Amino acid sequence: MDKRTLETLEYSKVKAQIRTYAASSLGKAQIDDMEPFLRQQEAEAELAVVDEALRMLYRYGPVPFGGITDIRAALKKAEIGGVLGTDELNRMVDFIQGGRRVRQALQVDSEELDVPRLREVSELLYDARKTEEEIRKAVAEDGTIWDHASSELAKLRNQRRQLESRMRQQLEQMLRSHARYLQDPVIAMRGNSLCLPVRIDYKNQIPGIVHDVSASGATVFIEPQSVVESGAKVRALLVDEEREIEKILQHLSGAVAEIGSELQQNVECLALVDQWFAKAAWSRKENCERPRLREDSTWILRQARHPLIAKEHAVPIDLSLGDRNQMLIITGPNTGGKTVTLKTVGILTLLAMSGCFLPSRQPCDIGWCDNIFADIGDEQSIEQSLSTFSSHLSNIVRMFHHVTHESLVLLDELGAGTDPAEGAALSMAILDRLKAVGARVVATTHYAELKVYAMNDPMAMNASMEFDVETLRPTYRLRLGIPGRSNALAIAARLGLYTDVIEQARGYVRTDDARIDALLQSMEKAQRETERLHQEADEARHQVKSLEDELLRKEEELRVETEKARRQAVDEAKAIVQRAQSEAERIIRELRSRKDSGHFKDHELVELRKGLESALPREVERIVRKAKQREKIRVGAVVRVLSLGQKGEVAEVSEDEQTLTVQLGLLRMKVKQSEIELLQNAEGGGTSAPTGGRSVKRGLPRQMPLQLDIRGETVDEAIPRIDKYLDEAVINGLARVTIIHGKGTGALRDGVRKYLSRHTQVKEWVRGGQGEGGDGATVVTLE
Incomplete structure (x- = not known):
């Protein structure tokens, strides 16, 4: 890929964004080295595994990368015969443990989540548990060597500690017996020797070796003669101990070197895994979609935005290139977003070819290309005596040497920096050359001639950056199929240029240019109206589709509920009939047996009667009661107040028939109709009815004691x-x-x-x- 293009399109800045999501130094280094793939199959494979990482991230959260560091220098040292220090060995243990945790996290059951590539990589991770345990048995986490690292080390340390213990006992005895000669009653350590702090005046009273003198000169540190010989043995044991530790570290370094190739493979795999999950985490944060790479050099961007512009400020663009046109000519006002659109196409293509998802609201199609050439910005150089025009032209000349039919060319302000007439002519000739090669081209310009060129050439399409003539501000929306106006006079007015100057400028505008400008304005207005109508039609279609889907859903729910209710009713009816038959048969058998015996008892008859009544199940009673409840309740009806379980007579009905006044013995209360059960409705509409010239009042039921x-x-x-x-x-x-x-x-x-x-x-x-x-x-x- 052209290095100049990577710089121009700020590819490294986007990589820096993704890098922040890497969990280890290995992943960060892998992203630093990231470049677009050379083959489409490689990029497709990368997109697939990033997709797996993203789905796993949503399902299980981040993968644990704790303890994984770059151990390649230590591995190289061990492989060439060097001795690893305890810190390096501890980092090796942390790396082995971290790799095992990542391996376990990636081995997801395919029935829960299908991530074949991640599982495949997890199988490549070598579990060096044996080496880890061997190191951990010898080296503590704080970097010290355990006594049991070898039998020889344990013996040397035991001998040294015994000697040091006897020496301390002798020195403690001297502290008590020679206290008047000592500056302080303590045992001091000087180097590897145990000493007593003796006053300078009494240094000859304690024979031994002077190892140090205090800064003031008032104290000398003497190793007494009685412990000199033991001290020498201790120092000799320390030397032997260091040699034994060196042997242990050399053995452990050899164990690491034996699996050096496996650990090196782990380093590469973990770097890749960290990079994949960093890309996935960035995609989740930026609301990205997986792109589709196409071999036919076709770009279709749908609601895409530049990754370096904040989501809340970016205006998404829709763009198509290569499906119906080979070249896209973008016009419009300055600061309207032409250059951003150009860079958006370029950087999204680079990211897709690097196996990254794209910040867009819908999946985008990206044409696979062998190279991207970008001439964007003013690169004039005083040192090289290059003007703006010379700089642009030098870049284009360099492109011509390498551009192919599979290339993408991005040209900003084509033909700018020279005479307009010659610049427009040269621009058209450059476009003709690129069209003949077969390259895909996106170019921005202010030349009206290029607008006409795009209208007349079937391989080219006009596009423009929208400008709001009411607010005199750009909207940064890209519109395909219609050229744009520079709106220089409108922008000058917004920036405060004197009105008379602007009016005078209008007088200098050629009649043909004014007519073209008016025509473009009319076209813009017509397109905005068309877009509005299309949007309204889409909204109406979506609304109708939603209503249709809702209707179908409710129809299906109703059908399911009806079928369920029908089956339930059939089952309940069968159960009711079965219980009624069983109870009736039992009563009949009981009656026959009583008849044969020739005598009945009163309470037995009552029991049989209740049993016969109970043959009508409660479900049927509830149905009957509900049917009665739907009747219009009249004054005088006998009802049961459900909350009290008591029967009473309706004395009054409200106008909306939702509230009833019920007489319960001496108590009169108001209740809602939903809180009563109708037992017997009143005939007519009042509490009394004329019968033979007499008024008969319905009596209240006797209160039932509980x-x-x-x-x-x-x-x-x-x-x-x-x-x-x-x-x-x-x-x-x-x-x-x-x-x-x-x-x-x-x-x-x-x-x-x-x-x-x-x-x-x-x-x-x-x-x-x-x-x-x-x-x-x-x-x-x-x-």
């Missing part, structure tokens, strides 16, 4: 009363009642509970709770 007290009764006396009480409770719709039988001997309690256990209307019974009488009462829940 407790039955049978204390003092026998079981035989209590059973009929309980049976009758439960019948009335069921008729009145009570769900829970209490039977008070007292504690006493427990005979009445046990008899009552035994009877309740086989009663058909009793769902369950429990002993009374706190405040309900405890074991002296039984709380009954009815069916």
Whole structure:
């Protein structure tokens, strides 16, 4: 790729953005070396693996790269026979552990997430656990060597510590016996020798070797003669210890060198993985889309923006090149965004060819090219005596030597810096040459001749940067198919140039140029109106499509719900019939057996009657009640207040029929219609009806007590009363009642509970709770 183009398009600045997302120095170095691929297949493979990394990033979060550093220098040192230090060995252990964590993170089950390339790379990561354990057994994390690193080292250190212990005991004894000669009663270390701090006046009182003198000269540090021999042995042991440590480090360095090629492969793989995830993280942050690389040299940018412009400030562009036209000629006012558009096409092409996603709202098509040539900006040079025109022309001459039919050429201000007539003619000739070669060209210009050139040449297309004539400001939107105006006079007016000067300038504008300008203005207005109508049509189409989709969805939901309700109703009906048949058969069998025996008991008949009534399941009762509930409730209707479980008579109905006044014995209360259950509606519309000249008032039901007290009764006396009480409770719709039988001997309690256990209307019974009488009462829940 042309190095000058990479500089012009600020490729390194975009790489610096991506570099910040790399987790290790290996990944950062890999991104620093990143360049566009030379073959399309390589770029496609890179895009595929970045896509896998992005999906994995969204699913599981970042990959753990902790501990991964650049160990290549240490590897090289070990491979040529050098001895690695403890710090280098510890970094080697961290690298091995970090590589294993990355390997485990990449080995995702294909059923959860299909990332074949990442799994393939994870298989290449060598797990040097054996070498890691060997290093860790010898080298501590703080860089010290463990005693058990070798048996010889353990023996040397044990001997040294024993000698040092005896020496300290001797010196501590001297501290006590020669305290008057000492500056301080402490043992001082000078080099590898244990010394006593002796006052200068008494240095001859303690025979030994002087190793140091204090800065003031008042203290000398003497190694007493009694420990000199032991000190010499300690120093000799230290020398042997250092030699043994050197042997251990040499052995560990050899172990590292043995797997040097495997670790080198790990370095390369981890650098690639870090680069892929850095690209993925950058793509997620910039809301990027995966581009499609095309062999037919076609570019279709959809809502694309320059990566170096902040998302909130960038104006996305739509652009097509190569599908219907070979050249795109962009015109428009200064500071309108022509150069940014040119750079956007170039940098997005470089990124796509480098295997990066592109900052766009929709996937873009990028034509694969063998090279990109860019002549952008003013590169005049005083040292080389180059003017603006000379600089541009030198770049174009250099392009002509290398451009091919697979190249992309970006030309900014084509033909500028010289006489307009000659500059326009030269520009057209340059475009003819590039067209003949077959290169794809995007050029910006102010020359009206080039606008006409693009209109007359079927291989070229006009484009322009939109300018808002009302605000006199550019909108930075690219419009295809229509040339733009420079709007120099309008911009001059916005910048404050005197009105009379502007009017005088208008008088100098040639009539032909004015007519062309007016025609372009009319075309711009027509295109804006067309775009508005297209947008409205798209919005209407999307709205209709949304409504159609919503209608189809609701229709499908209704069909599913209807089918579900139908199946549920069939199942419930079958269950209802089955229960009714079973209960009826049981009652019939019971009646036959009673008839054969020749006698009936009253309470047994009551039980059979309740059993027959219960053959109508509660589901059917609820359906009947709901049907009744839909009736218009009249004054005088008998209803049940659901929140109280009590029956009453409707005394008054509100105008909206949503609130009822219900008479509950002596209590009159207002309730919502949704909170009552209609038991029996009133005939007519009032509380009374004339019958034979007399007024007959509907009586209120007798209040049903929630407790039955049978204390003092026998079981035989209590059973009929309980049976009758439960019948009335069921008729009145009570769900829970209490039977008070007292504690006493427990005979009445046990008899009552035994009877309740086989009663058909009793769902369950429990002993009374706190405040309900405890074991002296039984709380009954009815069916």
